[in-house]
Amino acid sequence: MMFMRREKRGGEAPPAAPPSCHPWSRLDVGAKDWSAAVEEIARGDADLLSLWSDGASVYLATIAKDASDVVIRALACPDRRFPSVGLLHMPALRLERTIADLYGLEPIGSPDARRWLDHGRWGLRHPGGAREAIDTPSDAYSFLKAEGEPLHQIPVGPVHAGIIEPGHFRFTANGEVVVRLEERLGFVHKGVGQLMAGAAVAQAAKVAARVSGDSTVAYSFAFARAVEAALGVAVPARAQYLRALMAELERLANHFGDIGAICNDAAFALMLAQCGLVRERLLRAAAACFGHRLMMDRIVPGGVSVDLEADKIAELRGLLDWINLMLPRLLKLYGDTTSLQDRTVGTGALSEDLARQYACGGFVGRASGRRFDARRSVGYAPYETLSFELGVSKEGDVDARIWVRFDEIKASLGIIEQVLDRLPHGGIHATFEETPPREIEGAALVESFRGDILVWLRIGANGRIAHAHLRDPSWFQWPLLEAVIKGNIVADFPLCNKSFNCSYSGHDL
Amino acid sequence: MQKFLLQALLRRALTEPPPAVDGDVLEELGRALDAKARQRLGRSLAIREVDAGSCNGCELEIHALNNAFYDIERFGLRFVASPRHADVLMVTGPVTKNMREALERTYNATPDPKWVVAVGECAYDGGVFAGSYACVGAVSAVIPVDLHIRGCPPDPIALLKGLIGLVDCADRKDAE
Numbered sequence: 001m002m003f004m005r006r007e008k009r010g011g012e013a014p015p016a017a018p019p020s021c022h023p024w025s026r027l028d029v030g031a032k033d034w035s036a037a038v039e040e041i042a043r044g045d046a047d048l049l050s051l052w053s054d055g056a057s058v059y060l061a062t063i064a065k066d067a068s069d070v071v072i073r074a075l076a077c078p079d080r081r082f083p084s085v086g087l088l089h090m091p092a093l094r095l096e097r098t099i100a101d102l103y104g105l106e107p108i109g110s111p112d113a114r115r116w117l118d119h120g121r122w123g124l125r126h127p128g129g130a131r132e133a134i135d136t137p138s139d140a141y142s143f144l145k146a147e148g149e150p151l152h153q154i155p156v157g158p159v160h161a162g163i164i165e166p167g168h169f170r171f172t173a174n175g176e177v178v179v180r181l182e183e184r185l186g187f188v189h190k191g192v193g194q195l196m197a198g199a200a201v202a203q204a205a206k207v208a209a210r211v212s213g214d215s216t217v218a219y220s221f222a223f224a225r226a227v228e229a230a231l232g233v234a235v236p237a238r239a240q241y242l243r244a245l246m247a248e249l250e251r252l253a254n255h256f257g258d259i260g261a262i263c264n265d266a267a268f269a270l271m272l273a274q275c276g277l278v279r280e281r282l283l284r285a286a287a288a289c290f291g292h293r294l295m296m297d298r299i300v301p302g303g304v305s306v307d308l309e310a311d312k313i314a315e316l317r318g319l320l321d322w323i324n325l326m327l328p329r330l331l332k333l334y335g336d337t338t339s340l341q342d343r344t345v346g347t348g349a350l351s352e353d354l355a356r357q358y359a360c361g362g363f364v365g366r367a368s369g370r371r372f373d374a375r376r377s378v379g380y381a382p383y384e385t386l387s388f389e390l391g392v393s394k395e396g397d398v399d400a401r402i403w404v405r406f407d408e409i410k411a412s413l414g415i416i417e418q419v420l421d422r423l424p425h426g427g428i429h430a431t432f433e434e435t436p437p438r439e440i441e442g443a444a445l446v447e448s449f450r451g452d453i454l455v456w457l458r459i460g461a462n463g464r465i466a467h468a469h470l471r472d473p474s475w476f477q478w479p480l481l482e483a484v485i486k487g488n489i490v491a492d493f494p495l496c497n498k499s500f501n502c503s504y505s506g507h508d509l
Numbered sequence: 510m511q512k513f514l515l516q517a518l519l520r521r522a523l524t525e526p527p528p529a530v531d532g533d534v535l536e537e538l539g540r541a542l543d544a545k546a547r548q549r550l551g552r553s554l555a556i557r558e559v560d561a562g563s564c565n566g567c568e569l570e571i572h573a574l575n576n577a578f579y580d581i582e583r584f585g586l587r588f589v590a591s592p593r594h595a596d597v598l599m600v601t602g603p604v605t606k607n608m609r610e611a612l613e614r615t616y617n618a619t620p621d622p623k624w625v626v627a628v629g630e631c632a633y634d635g636g637v638f639a640g641s642y643a644c645v646g647a648v649s650a651v652i653p654v655d656l657h658i659r660g661c662p663p664d665p666i667a668l669l670k671g672l673i674g675l676v677d678c679a680d681r682k683d684a685e
Contacts, residue, residue, distance in 0.1 A: 121606040127642045138610070158611045161590035163558045163568050166608055187607045188562045191643035207637050213566025213662065257572075270513060276576035277523065283573070293664055294566055333510060505564045508607075 021441040021456070022229040024061075024070040034075045035083055037062060042088040047359035047372075049445070050454050050471040051085055051095040055103045055129045058082045059469070061443075061454065063359075067377035072443065072456070077105050080129075084110040091358045091476055102193065103129040115139060117186035117508060127194055146172035146180040154490065158187045165504035169493075176489040181482045189508040196457075196468040201227055201301055201434055204465045208455070209296050211470055212506035217250040218448030219470065219506075220299035222455040225380065227301040230442025230459050233432040237424045239303035240382040245419045246286070246295045246304075247446075248412040252323075253282040254449040255405045255412075258501050262402060263334065265494040266343040274330060278323060285319050288312060303429035313420055320413060327413075331406055341399065348484040348496030350396040358476040362451025364500055367404040368396035374447035386418050396484075398499040408449075435463035448473065450503060472506030524580045528666050530674040553585040554676055557595035557619065561612045561651075562602030562644065566662040567629040571599065573665045574672075581669070584676055592618040597675065600652075603631040603638040604645040616652045624655040626671065633657050 020026050029037070041048045041062055049061035049070065057074045064070075075082055084107035086093035096107040097116035104126035118125065120139030125132045151172050158166035168184040192211060196204045208223035209216045221243055228235060260275025283293040289312045290298045298306055334340065354360075355368035365372060373390050375383040391407025393400035436459055443456040451473025460466040481500050485493055558571055574581040581587070589595050592615045604612060616625070627648040630636035635646035648654050658671040 117607075119607045121609070122642055123606070124642060158608065159559060159592075159615050163560075163571050163588060165560050165563075165565055165568065166611065187611070188560070188602070188605050189607055189643050190562055190603060190605055190638045191641035195638065195641055203637075210564040210566070210637055210661075213564040213569060216564075216566065257569075270510065273577060274513065276573075277578075280573060280576050280578050287664075294569065294662070296566070296661065329513070333513060337510060503565065505562075 021072050021443050022232070024072055024443055026072045026074065026441065029073045029075055031075065031083060034060070034073060037071075037073050038083070038085050038088050044356065048085075048089060048091055048476075049359075049452075050456075050469065050475075051092050051099070052456070052469040052471070053077075053099045053103045053105055053128075054458070054467040054469075055105075058099060058105060059456070060085065061456070063378075067372065070378070070443075070445070080104060081106045081108050083108050086110050086112065091479065094479070095471075095475060102127060105129070114141065117189045119186055127191060128197075141184060143170050143182050143184070144180065148174070150174050151179065167504050171490060171493070173490055176491070178485050178488055178490055178493070181485045181493075183478055183482060185478065185504060186508050188505045190505075192470065192509045193468065196465050199465050201459070201463070201465060204457075204468060205300055206297060208468075208470060211509065212448075212472060212503045213294060213296075214254055215250070215448040215450060215453065215472075215503070215506065216294050216296045217246045217299060218446050218453055219455075220297065221247055222444050222446035222448075222453045223457075223468075223470070224299050224301045225444035225446060226442040226455040226457050227459070228432075228442070229444055230440045230457065231432055231434070231436060233302055233430055235303050235381070235430055236427040237382070238307075238426045239428045239430075241419050241423050242304045242308055242428065243299050244382050244386065245308070245416060245423075246290065246298055247448075248415050248419070249282055249286050250295065251412045251449040252409060252416075253279050253286070255409050256282065258498065259330075259334070259402055259405055262344070262398065262495060262498045263340060265498050266340055268337065268340045271330070271333060271340075274326070274333070278326060278330075281319060281322070285316060288315060300429070302432055303427070305429070307428050308423070313423070316416070316420060320416060323413060327406075327409065334402065334406075343492070343495060344399040344402060344499075345397060347398045347492050348488060348499060350480055350484045352394060352396065354480055354483055355396070358480055360451070360476045360480055361447075361473045362449070362477070363391065363401055363404045363408060364477050364480065365451065366391055367393045367400040369394045372452070374445045374452040378445050378452075380444070380446065382419075383415075385422075386415050388412075388415050398495050401499045434459075436461065439466065450474065450501065450506075451477065453506075470506075470509065472503050472509070474502035474504075474507040477502045478507060523577045524583070525578050527584070527673055528670050530670050530677065554596045554672075555587060555589040555594050556597045556599050556672075557589055557592045557615070558599045558601070559592075559612060559615050560601050561608045561632070561648065562605035562638075563629060563631060564602075567601035567632075570662045570665055570668060571601075571628065574668055579665050579669060581672070584669075584673055586672055586676060592616075593620065595619050595623070597624045597626060598652075599626045599628055600648045600654075601628045601632050602648075603635040603641070604648055604651050606643055606645060609645055609651055612648075612651055624675065625652055626656045626658060626675065627654045628658050628663060628668065630659055630661040633659050636661065 046062045101118035154171040157168040166187040172180040257279040260272035263271035350368045352369035388411040391404035454471040457468040458466040632648045
């Protein structure tokens with residue numbers, strides 16, 4: 001409803017007006033207002049949603065503390081510089097290093113001038129701006145120093161021992177105790193921003209679905225909503241509910257898989273085996289209902305690409321009944337196994353202050369006192385019609401993150417039940433005019449299992465994506481992993497890491 | 510916990526019968542494996558998985574091979590932590606330029622005889638990431654590939670078919 005109203009208003013605006021960003025406010029600001037906004041988030045009066053660039057301007061998205069208002073501020077950078085955000089607000093540091101890498105815009109006063117995603121291996125600099133060819137095999141990288149007689153370093157990665165994504169961790173340890181962890185990421189940077197620039201909407205949607213495979217539904221959901229917001233598309237009610245169904249199936253599969261994997265990292269393989277069964281049955285149900293185990297490319301701009309057949313609803317209900325039977329037993333298995341709790345309780349504790357400062361989303365934030373969930377705090381269809389409880393804890397340790405995930409499993413099971421009860425009849429896809437009358441912008445915030453995904457995009461008058469920015473929740477979780485491991489033993493790192501389960505691919509983009 | 514363990518003893522195993530191997534898999538592998546190597550390895554292959562830039566979708570499905578339904582270890586296949594312990598490298602992703610050297614070094618660290626299985630559309634030809642400034646593209650452009658298992662991502666059955674084919678070929682005593 002909101003989009004339709006805004007779209008109508010947008011349609012009446014004179015063509016010369018600056019592009020608005022549906023459904024949120026979009027302000028073109030000068031250096032003074034930019035700094036005021038940065039000071040606001042640095043003081044903690046608002047939260048940073050993202051910081052990005054299109055090569056000509058830098059954009060700062062913030063959300064009010066009560067989530068009532070999202071504002072996107074744009075600062076033009078004609079002299080290819082902008083005042084550093086990271087200088088006052090640390091959580092923006094890696095985002096602005098990325099802007100420097102990709103577009104060559106210099107953050108003035110930045111406390112960290114090292115390159116981030118650019119490892120000097122692309123054969124060029126600034127792929128999104130003025131490209132310069134380079135002829136070096138790779139750049140050297142200077143890790144932060146930790147010095148002292150008893151300290152030693154443990155370099156890990158990019159190729160890790162498990163079946164996981166690549167990244168480099170540099171531990172400095174004093175005996176068994178970690179005194180500093182520094183991450184070096186960017187190994188799976190695939191140039192998603194440049195692949196999307198100039199792509200047709202359908203092609204860009206395919207790339208968005210492959211930003212992070214475990215959150216493919218959430219990424220497609222966010223991308224589709226941003227396109228629909230920009231073009232004023234009204235999505236049929238049935239498609240809205242099917243989207244929620246897929247999103248919750250994905251959330252369940254990930255939570256079960258991860259709870260099992262965390263316990264396995266404490267050598268409790270029984271939990272992995274049991275949770276693995278649940279995850280597999282969820283993926284098989286997804287394949288039976290939507291034709292793909294991970295439900296890739298099933299949410300598309302305009303609606304969904306596959307309908308749910310009536311006989312599948314009973315099948316899904318049968319699966320829910322079985323999971324509802326399994327869940328209390330799994331809860332008991334986790335809760336009653338003291339040798340397992342010995343590893344998880346008190347390990348990798350994230351303070352409420354840090355979680356608040358980084359405005360970190362998902363179960364990582366909610367296990368450390370935050371109550372932000374994009375489904376509730378910002379709200380989007382069809383979640384405003386569904387009732388569910390958020391998992392919340394203040395302990396912030398590995399144990400708390402597991403309990404919050406169990407709570408979210410309960411919530412998702414309830415949501416799926418409501419969706420199946422209320423699934424409206426009708427179409428599943430709205431055809432829409434892909435070519436806007438003029439350049440237009442749209443944005444969306446969608447809750448993946450990991451936290452809130454922000455998608456911002458601009459569609460050109462030719463109907464193609466002019467520019468897109470996809471911000472994974474991991475951007476504000478990775479730095480916190482560095483903080484929580486401090487003072488823990490090296491052997492607890494896998495537990496801490498898995499309990500965060502940040503995305504490499506989603507972050508490196 | 511006892512209840513879980515007792516049930517596991519009393520209940521029928523959930524593991525499903527293996528899928529039949531496709532002819533084209535055997536054909537691609539027939540070229541790759543020589544008789545000597547087959548004799549040396551027998552029916553046991555150690556696999557080292559290398560993510561060379563995937564979206565993590567392929568990894569999720571490779572993980573699933575370890576669950577009770579697929580139980581990959583019954584075929585003599587197991588995932589190992591180091592390339593130095595491996596006979597097979599399973600590579601995913603469109604080989605990002607930032608991962609290229611790591612992939613090459615992992616390949617060089619794997620003792621001969623060795624095989625490379627490229628998993629997923631990205632590993633086949635770069636997939637949706639083909640043409641990016643940040644990606645090399647096909648795994649075969651960086652290291653020699655013996656078998657492609659395609660799909661975005663390939664499901665566990667497709668992965669099993671390819672891997673069982675590999676183990677069968679390695680086991681066959683007669684040459685081509």
